Amino acid sequence: MSAPRERILEQASVLFHQQGYNSTGINQIISEANVAKASFYQHFKSKDDLCxxxxxxxxxxxxxxxxxxxxxxxxxxxxxxxxxxxxxxxxxxxxxxxxxxxxxxxxxxxxxxxxxxxxxxxxxxxxxxxxxxxxxxxxxxxxxxxxxxxxxxxxxxxxxxxxxxxxxxxxxxx
Amino acid sequence: MSAPRERILEQASVLFHQQGYNSTGINQIISEANVAKASFYQHFKSKDDLCxxxxxxxxxxxxxxxxxxxxxxxxxxxxxxxxxxxxxxxxxxxxxxxxxxxxxxxxxxxxxxxxxxxxxxxxxxxxxxxxxxxxxxxxxxxxxxxxxxxxxxxxxxxxxxxxxxxxxxxxxxx
DNA sequence: AAACATACAGACAAGTCTGTCTATTTTTTT
DNA sequence: AAAAAAATAGACAGACTTGTCTGTATGTTT
Structure with a gap:
């Protein structure tokens, strides 16, 4: 499995594209990327940053x-x-x-x-x-x-x- | 002052256009339209209906x-x-x-x-x-x-x- | 005057959201 | 093998979401 940051970006790409930005929550992204929330905020300082x-x-x-x-x-x-x-x-x-x-x-x-x-x-x-x-x-x-x-x-x-x-x-x- | 339904539509128009659909909540609409929540749901059966x-x-x-x-x-x-x-x-x-x-x-x-x-x-x-x-x-x-x-x-x-x-x-x- | 429609205020349910935090475990580097 | 770094789970805060509900007040029609 790839590194957490990659997995987050991978899932965010799929979800943002499929559902839109505002309709996609951090929780869904991290759960489908199999990443802890704290890890998410280690790599991205905010949702906008991820965007x-x-x-x-x-x-x-x-x-x-x-x-x-x-x-x-x-x-x-x-x-x-x-x-x-x-x-x-x-x-x-x-x-x-x-x-x-x-x-x-x-x-x-x-x-x-x-x-x-x-x-x-x-x-x-x-x-x-x-x-x-x-x-x-x-x-x-x-x-x-x-x-x-x-x-x-x-x-x-x-x-x-x-x-x-x-x-x-x-x-x-x- | 115009009828509640008109006031709701008026405010929704302004807010949807200014902030976008998903970023505008029912609560903001009714509060700025000076309409009770129950009145809102008497005129529109859902937010999508209002949309x-x-x-x-x-x-x-x-x-x-x-x-x-x-x-x-x-x-x-x-x-x-x-x-x-x-x-x-x-x-x-x-x-x-x-x-x-x-x-x-x-x-x-x-x-x-x-x-x-x-x-x-x-x-x-x-x-x-x-x-x-x-x-x-x-x-x-x-x-x-x-x-x-x-x-x-x-x-x-x-x-x-x-x-x-x-x-x-x-x-x-x- | 009685009945009705319409509006009000606002509590409430059940869930969502972003972001922070602690405490533990795993992985990597020295 | 020991130390440092990175990841984990998940509780938590606080604010937000849509929609339902109760009870009250006002005004119109019969």
Missing amino acids: VAFLNKRHDYWFSKLIDFTSKSKNQKEKVISAFDFIMQMNERENFRGCSFLNILSEISKEQESILKVIQSHKNDLRIFFNQLVKDELLATHIYLLFESAIIESQLFKSNEIVHQSKAITTSLI | VAFLNKRHDYWFSKLIDFTSKSKNQKEKVISAFDFIMQMNERENFRGCSFLNILSEISKEQESILKVIQSHKNDLRIFFNQLVKDELLATHIYLLFESAIIESQLFKSNEIVHQSKAITTSLI
Whole structure:
């Protein structure tokens, strides 16, 4: 069995993503991670602290998957298109739970600034990703916006149909 | 003073929008609405029931404001463009708290189907709104997607900058 | 005047939450 | 093998949650 900190992060990832941040309690996390409460507070000074760690982990995981997936395509344009296929794959895999970052954005208050910063930084990286693929900055923004709404709308309607449409629209743009 | 049910809905609207659904308790709502708890449960059978009532009220409010705002424009195309100005106005007015419907979408679980349905129906109406303004269905979807992400990204970055960009992109489309 | 609806205050149940603490055991390092 | 570090269980504080309940007061209708 892995180290407690890893087990906590592992379970928090599953539960935050499945149930949401506010609906997931520390007690459930530690009990499913088989970790004592005192151990939890040795590794994380608060639940918000865990949230930041989770989002960082999620960022690394999600981006490495995206890069992996899109790198199969040969040219830049195809990489952009395949990013939409990536959404669809992730939706199927994760039951249309949408974007962890945007979900948590909806749950936090003004006071939770450190969490907000991680979310902003994640989305900034996504914009940079598209910016590197298409040189035109306005076009990159355009695709980024379509990409974002594709994730959200598929979460809302629990279907990949709108991702297909977003993909088609994006294809017509480039 | 208005009737208790109105006062409850009024306060719930403010608090759900400001703090989020799960972070707002019944006790806070009734205390700020100056209503007894027994009275609350006479008008709403549960918190989820109140949530549905809130979303319906919000739907009516938001759409009437949108129609009002956009009807100042003379032609169809200008109405579409002014919808983006509407977002900016609402963002300023409501401190970049984003879309109530999408915020609550992030907070609910699979079991809360009745809430999900109200959210889906709201967004369907928004799609219909754009569909009626631009006859091309794919273009309407395109604009709808840009509109949605404009709301979300401005909530994320607490700025109207990306709404301006979305507006510019939309203008170039029609 | 009697009956009814609606509102009130607020105690209460049963559970949740985060975070702290003590005391014991296991694991790692010297 | 001894010392130090890390993990354990779980009690506890204090505040919160939704929802139920009793009893009282006010106002309207018959």
